[in-house]
Amino acid sequence: MANEAHPCPCDIGHKLEYGGMGREVQVEHIKAYVTKSPVDAGKAVIIIQDIFGWQLPNTRYMADMIAGNGYTTIVPDFFVGQEPWDPSWDWATFPEWLKTKNARNIDKEVDAVLRFLKQQCHAKKIGVVGFCWGGVGVHHLMVKYPEFRAGVSIYGIVRDSEDVYSLKNPTLFIFAENDPVIPLEQVSLLTQKLKEHCKVEYQIKTFSGQTHGFVHRKREDCSPEDKPYIDEARRNLIEWLNKYV
Numbered sequence: 001m002a003n004e005a006h007p008c009p010c011d012i013g014h015k016l017e018y019g020g021m022g023r024e025v026q027v028e029h030i031k032a033y034v035t036k037s038p039v040d041a042g043k044a045v046i047i048i049q050d051i052f053g054w055q056l057p058n059t060r061y062m063a064d065m066i067a068g069n070g071y072t073t074i075v076p077d078f079f080v081g082q083e084p085w086d087p088s089w090d091w092a093t094f095p096e097w098l099k100t101k102n103a104r105n106i107d108k109e110v111d112a113v114l115r116f117l118k119q120q121c122h123a124k125k126i127g128v129v130g131f132c133w134g135g136v137g138v139h140h141l142m143v144k145y146p147e148f149r150a151g152v153s154i155y156g157i158v159r160d161s162e163d164v165y166s167l168k169n170p171t172l173f174i175f176a177e178n179d180p181v182i183p184l185e186q187v188s189l190l191t192q193k194l195k196e197h198c199k200v201e202y203q204i205k206t207f208s209g210q211t212h213g214f215v216h217r218k219r220e221d222c223s224p225e226d227k228p229y230i231d232e233a234r235r236n237l238i239e240w241l242n243k244y245v
Contacts, residue, residue: 018057021064022073028112032076033060035067036121043245044072044123046113048134050213051101053077053084058216059131062234066129069238071245072121076113078106078137103136104158110141125149127245129237131216132156132181135173139164142171150244152237154215157182157190165197172203172240174233176210201244207233 022035033054037043047063049056054077063073085097117123127150130138135156142151146168154174158164175187184206191204207214207229214226215233 018061020057020060021067022060027074027076027116030077030080030109030112032074032113032116033063034072034074034121035064037067037070037072039070040072040122041070042122042124043070044074044117044121044126045241045245046110046117046126046128047073047075048103048106048128048130048137049075049078049084050132050134051085051098052087053079056084062129062131062216065234066238066241069242071127071241072117072123074113074117076109078103078109078134080109101133103133103156104140106137106140107144110145114147125245127151127241129241130154130156132213138171139173142167142169144168150241152240154233154237155179155182155212157186162197165193167194167198167200167202170201170240170244172236173205174215174236175204175206176212176214177206177208178210179212181212203240205233205236 020033022033025032025034045066047059049059054075059075063075067073079101117126126148128138128141128148129152131154133156135153136158138151138153139156139158141148143164143166149169151171153171155176173190175182187204187206194202210226210229214230217230
């Protein structure tokens with residue numbers, strides 16, 4: 001899901017066959033996947049999962065990619081031990097399942113992870129990145145938590161509500177042109193509302209011809225026409241973090 005008002009499943013193509021460079025740890029009441037940066041610069045990034053959960057290899061691949069660019073990364077289990085969505089389940093049950101997974105009700109877990117990053121990883125500058133369901137979470141956090149120096153919301157959007165446009169710090173929104181979950185009209189509305197209400201830097205970028213889930217899709221599944229867009233989106237993500245975190 002990437003849109004509170006239109007809860008549809010994510011589509012990221014096939015799972016990536018990827019083991020990961022990090023390790024699993026216990027952070028207070030939740031588990032998390034942590035990858036240390038090869039260079040300790042006191043910078044960290046929280047990654048918020050999509051509906052497929054914190055153990056999805058695609059998300060861990062993205063976390064490791066970000067870590068390789070100078071950030072300790074952490075992928076917490078924001079479902080707190082509850083099962084993530086399984087594509088083999090009956091899609092008719094998805095809306096009911098989703099009712100128990102509110103991407104704007106993650107503050108307790110975020111607070112625990114922030115304590116861990118500051119106390120155990122000595123992080124002084126922290127950003128946040130989220131995919132789909134996690135993109136909604138990023139939007140929520142960037143309105144509420146000034147300690148996040150930068151946010152990147154990837155195909156995630158909070159439904160129209162007047163309290164979600166006063167971002168605390170710079171935020172990048174990445175969308176796909178052919179996303180059935182987030183129509184372009186909603187992207188246009190977000191653009192209009194941020195222009196009216198937002199006092200900090202932000203950017204909204206829509207990638208031509210792309211579909212929901214394209215940024216963390218398996219590279220081998222991508223056509224030659226799609227690969228440049230995927231690479232550009234990932235590069236934009238890193239550049240945004242480098243500029244503001």
